Amino acid sequence: MTEKAKSLFQIFKNGLWKENPVMVLVIGMCPTLAVTNTGANGFAMGIATAFVLISSEIVISIIKNLIPSNVRIPSFILIIATFVTFTDYFVRAFFPTIAESLSIFIPLIVVNCLILGRQEAFASKNPTHKAIADAVGMSVGFTWVLTLLGIIREFFGMGSIFGLQLLGEWYRPMVIMLLPGGAFLTLGLMVGIYKHLSREG
Amino acid sequence: MMEEFSQILLLFISTILVNNFILVRFLGICPFLGVSKQIETAFSMGLATTFVMTLTAGATWMINTYILEAFNLPFLRYVSFIIVIASLVQFVEMFIKKTSPVLYKALGIFLPLITTNCAIMGLALLIPLNNYSFIASIVFGFGAGVGFTLAIVLMAGLRENLEFGDVPEALQGVPITLMIAGILALSFMGFAGMIAM
Numbered sequence: 081m082t083e084k085a086k087s088l089f090q091i092f093k094n095g096l097w098k099e100n101p102v103m104v105l106v107i108g109m110c111p112t113l114a115v116t117n118t119g120a121n122g123f124a125m126g127i128a129t130a131f132v133l134i135s136s137e138i139v140i141s142i143i144k145n146l147i148p149s150n151v152r153i154p155s156f157i158l159i160i161a162t163f164v165t166f167t168d169y170f171v172r173a174f175f176p177t178i179a180e181s182l183s184i185f186i187p188l189i190v191v192n193c194l195i196l197g198r199q200e201a202f203a204s205k206n207p208t209h210k211a212i213a214d215a216v217g218m219s220v221g222f223t224w225v226l227t228l229l230g231i232i233r234e235f236f237g238m239g240s241i242f243g244l245q246l247l248g249e250w251y252r253p254m255v256i257m258l259l260p261g262g263a264f265l266t267l268g269l270m271v272g273i274y275k276h277l278s279r280e281g
Numbered sequence: 282m283m284e285e286f287s288q289i290l291l292l293f294i295s296t297i298l299v300n301n302f303i304l305v306r307f308l309g310i311c312p313f314l315g316v317s318k319q320i321e322t323a324f325s326m327g328l329a330t331t332f333v334m335t336l337t338a339g340a341t342w343m344i345n346t347y348i349l350e351a352f353n354l355p356f357l358r359y360v361s362f363i364i365v366i367a368s369l370v371q372f373v374e375m376f377i378k379k380t381s382p383v384l385y386k387a388l389g390i391f392l393p394l395i396t397t398n399c400a401i402m403g404l405a406l407l408i409p410l411n412n413y414s415f416i417a418s419i420v421f422g423f424g425a426g427v428g429f430t431l432a433i434v435l436m437a438g439l440r441e442n443l444e445f446g447d448v449p450e451a452l453q454g455v456p457i458t459l460m461i462a463g464i465l466a467l468s469f470m471g472f473a474g475m476i477a478m
Contacts, residue, residue, distance in 0.1 A: 264466055
């Protein structure tokens with residue numbers, strides 16, 4: 081592996097664990113908690129966010145020298161809003177059931193602090209290839225947390241994983257896991273376990 | 282007239298308690314976790330948010346009805362809403378700075394944060410989704426702000442007491458805050474079914 085590829089891989093890996101957007105940076109919490117009542121929903125939200133994050137980091141890292149620094153935040157938001165509109169129309173046209181269950185949380189990607197935060201902290205200061213590595217790493221980091229949270233809540237709340245019924249009639253579903261309270265409690269436990277693991281390692 | 286008034290009143294109460302923006306709809310979690318360490322600052326944040334929310338509700342209702350729907354431009358909705366919110370926040374900041382330096386000192390640092398608060402954008406998106414009238418939108422916006430303030434102040438009160446608690450090391454900080462929020466959300470579930478809309 082060459083030196084350059086190694087540094088790109090390092091940037092990519094950062095988002096997965098060490099600087100995970102949900103676990104460590106604690107940003108993008110609204111979709112994390114709101115749409116993860118099933119594994120599939122969490123995964124879909126992760127992919128939608130990933131698309132917006134990667135495309136806007138590419139565009140912003142290309143045109144960063146053309147944006148005057150005192151209007152950079154509004155410019156970033158406009159670029160993000162354009163990609164979000166695109167994503168929203170795409171999901172509604174091709175995956176209407178997913179669009180229904182994610183409801184207003186797809187348009188709310190516009191104000192997801194994760195997206196704007198990465199533009200400000202990374203894309204506006206680094207060349208395009210590094211920005212892509214950062215965006216992909218952050219996206220995978222965000223998606224795995226959402227999917228795992230969704231799987232846990234779906235398993236205890238409905239006894240199924242990705243819609244596949246695993247537990248039989250004897251299992252009395254814990255409805256609380258599907259409700260707002262369950263989302264907070266599960267994520268709280270997950271972050272606690274994460275902190276414990278990363279301290280040991 | 283009476284009928285309409287009671288509808289509006291029901292909407293107001295259900296927005297605060299039954300469909301609380303933070304604890305039931307999951308909108309505005311970032312400030313809820315970030316600015317809830319002290320009751321005083323939490324209250325200031327709630328006040329600023331309520332103010333911006335009420336204005337946003339009115340402004341986005343007008344833009345949506347008289348521009349976006351009148352000229353059939355629904356694809357510009359997200360872009361125009363975020364611009365309206367960002368400029369509104371900027372305007373409010375300038376206005377408060379000019380008229381009341383005391384209030385500006387109390388709210389100052391929180392105002393720019395409000396632009397990326399998803400509760401505001403969520404409010405703007407929920408209004409066309411529910412087809413509220415102008416009056417109902419304003420009441421909805423104000424109720425959402427009051428609900429936001431209620432949740433964030435309750436949370437700050439709990440967290441202030443947590444200072445004296447003996448929390449396991451791995452759970453300190455974010456994890457325990459999330460769990461408290463979970464218990465708070467559970468207690469708010471008691472309001473569900475109080476009002477059938």
